[in-house]
Amino acid sequence: MTDRPRARDLGFPLEGTPGAWNALTDVPGVQVGYTTLVEGAPGDARVARTGVTAILPRGRDGAGVPVAAGTFSLNGNGEMTGRTWIDEAGMFSTPIAITNSHSVGAVHRGVDQWMHRHHPEASVQWMLPVVAETWDGYLNQINGDHVTSDHAIAALDATGSGPLAEGNVGGGTGMNCYGFKGGSGTASRIVSYDDRQYTVGVFLQANFGSRAEFAVAGRRLGAQSAAPAPIEDASWFVAEGERARSVAGAGSVIVDVATDAPLLPGQCAALARRVPLGLARTGTTGGHFSGDIFLAFSTGNTGALVSNMADTRAVDSLSFIPWGRIDPFYTATVQAVEEAVLNALTAAEDLAGRDDHVSYALPHDEVRAAFSR
Helix, strand or coil, X not given: CCCCCCHHHHCCCCCCCCCCCCCHHHCCCCEEEEEEEEECCCCCCCCEEEEEEEEECCCCCCCCCCEEEEEEEEEECCCECCHHHHHHHCEECCCXXXXXXXXXXXXXXXXXXXXXXXXXXXXXXXXXXXXXXXXXXXXXXXXXXXXXXXXXXXXXHCCECCCCCCECCHHHCCCEECCEECEEEEEEEEEEECCEEEEEEEEEEECCECHHHCCECCECHHHHCCCCCCCCCCCCEECCEECCCCCCECCCEEEEEEECCCCCHHHHHHHHHHHHHHHHCCCCCCCCCCEEEEEEEECCCCCCCCCCCCCCCCCCCCCCCCHHHCHHHHHHXXXXXXXXXXXXXXXXXXXXXXXXXXXXXXXHHHHXXXXXX
């Protein structure tokens, strides 16, 4: 699906200079992989529209090597495992995985198994994998136990660099965003700093916002769209069995921000706190039923922040961007988050799922018409 259009192809007005792939993988060493599950026709007894996204902050060889990190929750109606340790220690040293709300346990176990298989030295004491989720129950039979630990392992085995597929892939397969088909999206920005360049990359799983909220550069594209919206008046449950309901503004968004700039854990948390500003540019007001949780990490300072019982160093040290010069990294984060949302919407395609539910993609012709005037 890497041949799908992206936001810039449709004429969205976007600021900043992207990296070569305009993706999280522009950050050196960061790798991403997917497992996508699209199984069963809409009327079948078992219908899967889900998957797993895996992110390796330091690539396969560097899994288990700490990165400085910080988190922020705009609204806590969701889950990201490992946050308490990140907030305590200012770092983590495991893969990141994103899936659907009811598959966190299976994916967590799969990450444990993959790490023990490939990096036993890192798993011998304890592991606290970072596994996040958003709800795909409108299209996916979320209680069908479709995702297994093997699917998480497959996503980790598939990780690589280069351009990334977006939309209906990985953990984003069954997601909706602003009443359109949503899913996986990514973007990056180059930050010129003194005599060198750093990269800020973003990956997100977009499953948030109501149709009426969606706006770009002041244009109310959602309210003006002729595309059908998800059914919002179905019951949560009926006598014949479980059904799913689409609630305007609900669903959640998980955002991962990466940079190769050397940052302190507190500065990573500051980048995570800027994520809502990028989301707000696309219209969301952050609904109560949306779990909006963000993680930012820095791949600088390799070898620092080690936290195991074998570490006998008396003193650790970190280099970091001075606080007074960090604003360009905030700007890059906001710009990349905005574009990643628009890339997810642009790349997504119509998808039919459980109970005859259909999620329709953002109409490209509407966008081109809006920004050609």
